[in-house]
Amino acid sequence: MNEVVVSAWVQISGECEISYHVAPEEVEIQVGGRSGFIVFASEAGLAHLVEQSTKALGALRAQRDKA
Secondary structure, three states: OOOOOOOOOOOOOOOOOEEEEEOOOOEEEEEOOOOOEEEEEOHHHHHHHHHHHHHHHHHHHHHHHHO
């Protein structure tokens, strides 16, 4: 599946509650507690999210270091 089913945004601070639950074929990541945002990802999807998040963190830190 290469489509977005729902479009939404969340803001994550360093204190934001983040939890996860592993199911046989996917992982559920909950951001912001019970009334927050839930993401379901396959193993490949989660690996892609981690890869892109790592790149984004590096870019953010590089930008901060330039200032």
